[in-house]
Amino acid sequence: MTATLYAYAFLDEFVLLYPVYALLFADTGLSVGQISSLFVLWSLTGVLFEVPSGAWADAVSRRLLLWLGPLLGGAGFALWVLFPSYGAFAAGFVLWGIRGALGSGALEALVYEELELLGAADRYARVMGRSHAVGQSAAMAAMGLAGPVFAAGGYRAVGAASVLACVLCAAIATRFPEHRPPKGDGDGWAATLRTGLADAHRDRSVRGALLLVPAVTAVWGALDEYTPLLVRDTGVPEPAVPYWLMLIWAGVTAGSLLSGPAERLGRAGFAAVLTASALALALGALTEAPAGIALVALAFGGFQLATVLADVRLQHRIEGTGRATLTSVASLGTEVLTIAVYGAYGGLGSVFGHGTVFALCAVPYLVTAAAVARGRGGGGSTQ
Structure with missing residues (x-):
């Protein structure tokens, strides 16, 4: 497979x-x-x-x-x-x-x-x-x-x-x-949806895992659409912008590859990944120089690692037949929050430069890291 x-x-x-x-x-x-x-x-x-x-x-x-x-x-x-x-x-x-x-x-x-x-x-x-x-x-x-x-x-x-x-x-x-095998009991997808949502309502650990996925995924996923503008604002010539974007995606790829070894990170380790990534994002964006893009790449790699681990945590906590339903609920939360980030970026971008807006977008990750460290959304390992 x-x-x-x-x-x-x-x-x-x-x-x-x-x-x-x-x-x-x-x-x-x-x-x-x-x-x-x-x-x-x-x-x-x-x-x-x-x-x-x-x-x-x-x-x-x-x-x-x-x-x-x-x-x-x-x-x-x-x-x-x-x-x-x-x-x-x-x-x-x-x-x-x-x-x-x-x-x-x-x-x-x-x-x-x-x-x-x-x-x-x-x-x-x-x-x-x-x-x-x-x-x-x-x-x-x-x-x-x-x-x-x-x-x-x-x-x-x-x-x-x-x-x-x-x-x-x-x-x-x-x-x-x-x-x-596909269900043959005639209940259809509507009944499956009701069952999956009911499971999430009953199980607090599933609810926490559902909330963690959009909290980790949405902000950096939305920021990705604006990375060309951030790179260009550092003084990089437009023909060279794609090569700097490849550097950022190399960081994302590294984050994906590290997800296996990092799977057993506990609550403190997960919070540390989010905190370090948020600080790297803010510092890299505020340098307003091409060298700062390397820090942005490091931050995106950390966010990608956290994204995979948040999904792992959700999958381990889902029981029963509504796995795809509940995973889609988490994705729905991500989509809704992403739209909110687009709107916030549009408003902030009319006042501040791209580097400042990227730095401000690091703040939600610090809040999420604090919540995880206190056990309000990231509890325990991903197991």
Whole structure:
């Protein structure tokens, strides 16, 4: 299964459109406000479909959702390059948002339960950490290849390569094992959703784990969209910005790879990771020099490590049949908080520079670290 997972993770992120789609929107004539509205639409789609899709994954086949999602994403990318317009971009983001919702929860639940069936649930952190690292390496490779492919064939060539990656990703997803049969009792996804939410309401440890995931994931995930602007503000020439972004993603990849060895970090260790990462983010952003980007990369690596460990903690605490549902609830919280971060960044960015805003965004992590240290959301090890 792990080989299938790693291939899926690679193709899922090997999308050459990622580093240039904002340029496509601008070249089509969209204003900054219109582009921002597309990002909001993307996030809102995730909010609307996240939990229902998780319940659907618990009620039917998780593998079905994992191969259907990439096909929807590929259709959205095709719309972008074949019919470049605001309407096509909006439709593509809706499809991309649904694609993300279908995979979120379903993938984690399938991997955890297949490992559990093999008596290897303790390998979940290591396996998922490596899959994240593979995906992040694919994103860096896509950044490197997007330039030459774009120079050779423009947006259509980059789009065709992206659609091909999505189709191959869907084909790989059909190879996932799934020994848990779909439910046949007629209850449907609505009943599955009610059961999963009831489990979270009854179990305090599950509620704490559900809250920890968005607290750790949302802020740095939203900041990632603004890293090119932060890098440019340090004086880096625009043609060199992608290379500094690759440095940041190298830090993220390192964080993924460290998740296995760090799985047994206790409450104090987890809080220390968040605190050190927050301080590195603030210091690196406030230097307003290219050297500070290395500290930002270190911070993002720490946040990625904490993100994987928060997911591990949630998976270990979920019992019963609603694993994908509850994982999607955590993702829903992440999406909602991410939209809030976008709004806060927009307001703060109109007053302060990007370095200052990044530094201010380190504060929530210090608050979360303090809560974890006191045992209000991170208690114990990830086991």
